[in-house]
Amino acid sequence: MNVETSVSGTTAVATVSGRVDSANAKDFDQALRAIIDQGVSGLVVDCSGLKYMSSAGLRVLLIAIRKTNAAGGGLALCRVPEHIREVLEVSGFVRLTKVFDTPEDAQASFSG
């Protein structure tokens, strides 16, 4: 797994790639926490390179959703591969976070 981050003011895009499972969910968690701790309230997670995510990854997303909601922003996902989208649907996460086609659309949802 790899997370690349681009922060601009109070919003950021975290591009996650590879596999997120119980073996490395802690690293994913630390990466998102580090971004939010920089004062980011609107976090976009770009999933275009995400090959695999289990419930361990959902747990990390849930924590980040709570933290960004509490900061007055939120978490949005974009470019979610079809099989990951199904995980989000079956787990009810589509009700907890918005899913956009592009990072730009996702970021714009925080500035309106």
Place this chain on the structure above:
Amino acid sequence: MEVRSELHLKLDKDEPRRVAEEFEEIAMEHGVPMGVVFKFQLALDELLTNVVSYAFDESVDPVITVVLHFTDAQVTAVIEDNGRPFNPLQDAPAPDLDLSAEDRTVGGLGIHLTKAFVETLEYERKDGWNRLSLVQPLSAHPEEHA
């Protein structure tokens, strides 16, 4: 074409990934559709993560085996462990998917996904062993384009 692979796991949190990746490699060689590969390896990962995380205390020497079996019609996996009795089909709490992010817990979500993604899932406790069997047909999976 028929492929059978037996894997023995250590009690280590990295082991479910090893099985999931081994499964993926054989499945891709076997021409299993990507959607089926993803769902089945997620189920294996979730069930095995439960086993290595919760099934054992220090009173037994852990034995965990997975047998993967591919035929033209289906893929099956049998997971056996000598840990404490746990039937994930009944003993895991069902998640409430209607709660807000603030009220949600992630407990039970792995099993919820597993049940949704695997066609046939059976549990048996026998002679001190937990035995889980998973069966997924390889053609026209009903949830493939749900």
